[in-house]
Amino acid sequence: MNKLARRISHLISCREATELVSQLRERPLSPLERVKLRLHLAACKACSRFERQLALLDEAMRRYRR
Numbered sequence: 001m002n003k004l005a006r007r008i009s010h011l012i013s014c015r016e017a018t019e020l021v022s023q024l025r026e027r028p029l030s031p032l033e034r035v036k037l038r039l040h041l042a043a044c045k046a047c048s049r050f051e052r053q054l055a056l057l058d059e060a061m062r063r064y065r066r
Contacts, residue, residue: 014044021037
């Protein structure tokens with residue numbers, strides 16, 4: 001990870017980022033939360049992967065309920 005990516009990813013921790021990703025399913029995020037989360041996800045592969053996994057689970061649940 002380069003220096004800029006490390007600085008950006010530390011705006012919020014991975015724990016905070018995964019909490020925000022989870023909360024996205026229940027409530028709209030504030031503009032500041034959205035910016036911090038997007039910057040973190042741009043720099044953190046693990047949290048980006050977590051976001052994609054939750055999206056896949058959401059889609060699977062939608063299809064299951066049909």
